[in-house]
Amino acid sequence: xxxxxxxxxxxxxxxxxxxxxxxxxxxxxxxxxxxxxxxxxxxxxxxxxxxxxxxxxxxxxxxxxxxxxxxxxxxxxxxxxxxxxxxxxxxxxxxxxxxxxxxxxxxxxxxxxxxxxxxxxxxxxxxxxxxxxxxxxxxxxxxxxxxxxxxxxxxxxxxxxxxxxxxxxxxxxxxxxxxxxxxxxxxxxxxxxxxxxxxxxxxxxxxxxxxxxxxxxxxxxxxxxxxxxxxxxxxxxxxxxxxxxxxxxxxxxxxxxxxxxxxxxxxxxxxxxxxxxxxxxxxxxxxxxxxxxxxxxxxxxxxxxxxxxxxxxxxxxxxxxxxxxxxxxxxxxxxxxxxxxxxxxxxxxxxxxxxxxxxxxxxxxxxxxxxxxxxxxxxxxxxxxxxxxxxxxxxxxxxxxxxxxxxxxxxxxxxxxxxxxxxxxxxxxxxxxxxxxxxxxxxxxxxxxxxxxxxxxxxxxxxxxxxxxxxxxxxxxxxxxxxxxxxxxxxxxxxxxxxxxxxxxxxxxxxxxxxxxxx
Ligand SMILES: NC(=O)C1=CN([C@@H]2O[C@H](COP(=O)(O)OP(=O)(O)OC[C@H]3O[C@@H](n4cnc5c(N)ncnc54)[C@H](OP(=O)(O)O)[C@@H]3O)[C@@H](O)[C@H]2O)[C@@H](O)CC1
Ligand SMILES: Nc1ncnc2c1ncn2[C@@H]1O[C@H](COP(=O)(O)OP(=O)(O)O)[C@@H](O)[C@H]1O
Ligand SMILES: [K+]
Numbered sequence: 001x002x003x004x005x006x007x008x009x010x011x012x013x014x015x016x017x018x019x020x021x022x023x024x025x026x027x028x029x030x031x032x033x034x035x036x037x038x039x040x041x042x043x044x045x046x047x048x049x050x051x052x053x054x055x056x057x058x059x060x061x062x063x064x065x066x067x068x069x070x071x072x073x074x075x076x077x078x079x080x081x082x083x084x085x086x087x088x089x090x091x092x093x094x095x096x097x098x099x100x101x102x103x104x105x106x107x108x109x110x111x112x113x114x115x116x117x118x119x120x121x122x123x124x125x126x127x128x129x130x131x132x133x134x135x136x137x138x139x140x141x142x143x144x145x146x147x148x149x150x151x152x153x154x155x156x157x158x159x160x161x162x163x164x165x166x167x168x169x170x171x172x173x174x175x176x177x178x179x180x181x182x183x184x185x186x187x188x189x190x191x192x193x194x195x196x197x198x199x200x201x202x203x204x205x206x207x208x209x210x211x212x213x214x215x216x217x218x219x220x221x222x223x224x225x226x227x228x229x230x231x232x233x234x235x236x237x238x239x240x241x242x243x244x245x246x247x248x249x250x251x252x253x254x255x256x257x258x259x260x261x262x263x264x265x266x267x268x269x270x271x272x273x274x275x276x277x278x279x280x281x282x283x284x285x286x287x288x289x290x291x292x293x294x295x296x297x298x299x300x301x302x303x304x305x306x307x308x309x310x311x312x313x314x315x316x317x318x319x320x321x322x323x324x325x326x327x328x329x330x331x332x333x334x335x336x337x338x339x340x341x342x343x344x345x346x347x348x349x350x351x352x353x354x355x356x357x358x359x360x361x362x363x364x365x366x367x368x369x370x371x372x373x374x375x376x377x378x379x380x381x382x383x384x385x386x387x388x389x390x391x392x393x394x395x396x397x398x399x400x401x402x403x404x405x406x407x408x409x410x411x412x413x414x415x416x417x418x419x420x421x422x423x424x425x426x427x428x429x430x431x432x433x434x435x436x437x438x439x440x441x442x443x444x445x446x447x448x449x450x451x452x453x454x455x456x457x458x459x460x461x462x463x464x465x466x467x468x469x470x471x472x473x474x475x476x477x478x479x480x481x482x483x484x485x486x487x488x489x490x491x492x493x494x495x496x497x498x499x500x501x502x503x504x505x506x507x508x509x510x511x512x513x514x515x516x517x518x519x
Pocket of ligand 1: 019020022023037038039041065066067068069070071072094095097099138139140141142143144145146147148151168169170195196219221
């Protein structure tokens, strides 16, 4: 699904209410019944499983609730029976409020002579072996409260078997847009097939135990209607960044691609600012300068002959009196938070009018003196890792609360915040852009410094701060994804990000694999 609402294309992440509305609109506008929609969605799930199992004689336990998620389970069970699989189908009878489409599919199955087993209490729990497969169609998008009673116990029982579980739409008990209150009431899915759009809950670190791998099945909900909902949360994939790429013209020269100034470093931490400087160059900034303490001069000049270097005091940044006239400044890596550095930084911010990317200790200094944020130019980018973010916006109760806090900070100060992590999220006022690339190979010293350089270098070349942030975060993650085909998690270092940056850019022009809607 492609969004027109923002000024480029992106896949939407919908809330459960938006999905319900889109479901209804699709039924009305596309002249399709809800039963047909269920048949279509569940058949896609069956096809997914069938193409992998190829008729193998594995015991498959399909647990169905009594709503439409359960209805999906019944359709999947029917197809499995009809294809000769060794299937056990159960109705998790937690309520009398059976949905119409559930009932139709229930009867359909019975007519075929396949009577599901009804589970009404713990004594009805079947034996499930580790080698079996469980299909979780207990609760989906209609979850209104945490599962309790025997339903919760069933979820706990399935979790305890450590069996592979394929969740339909949602791991049962996981809310799309609210935090889990009772961790024992949520199914721990091995893989989730979710309908139409990714769900925000899948992308938050607090849900790491419930959601493992997942993918989106396009069930054909009405895209025009979804557009009209003006969703504010986007999932960034290759299709979304390709149009951002700015190609070069024959007559361009280095001045066309801007001048990045990287400010940072302190004694013992010159490496950080070196990585950032290298990254700004490698992503194509026409000119790159570094402003570092004197102790960093030789290191930078020797390790990056392409960069110009200006110096401050011996071991620390204190004066910030560089002569360079850059188009953008990336500031913070390795800078430290010494008192003299803090005093100089305050003066620098108060006088500066140049676009900024603020990272690491520069974020910590703003957190120490919060009014400093009033002096940054609008649409300045801040790139905190979780600890730095906490210092900046304060403690949060859960990941949804964290997003709320970051959104209000971003709105209040008109800045962009990049929440770094496994699914790095760019917050631009009320809009969220969640990244799809990257893996734990990036959990290595200096990878954030490189990201700062990439984003700074993009802004130098004329990318807007938002595009620089989205494109930079996407490519940064993509280097690690590509690298894993040739190297290991362990041997990937921050310098490897720069080594694989050309592959990540070239991959944009590779026609294969353009629909990476999975994680
Ligand atoms: N457009 C799409 O994406 C399509 C979606 N489809 C499928 O529909 C699914 C959504 O179906 P759904 O709306 O019927 O909700 P579902 O999750 O089955 O449960 C609702 C029932 O559970 C109850 N209930 C809630 N919480 C509870 C709890 N903690 N403990 C106990 N009970 C609880 C709730 O009762 P209530 O809260 O109203 O009292 C109600 O009776 C969706 O995930 C997808 O699989 C496809 O078929 C086709 C296209
Ligand atoms: N498990 C992971 N999956 C994807 N990306 C990750 C993972 N762990 C770390 N990263 C990325 O690596 C970078 C780490 O940044 P940061 O913590 O600031 O590193 P440093 O301070 O060492 O430069 C961020 O861009 C983050 O998104
Ligand atoms: K489910």
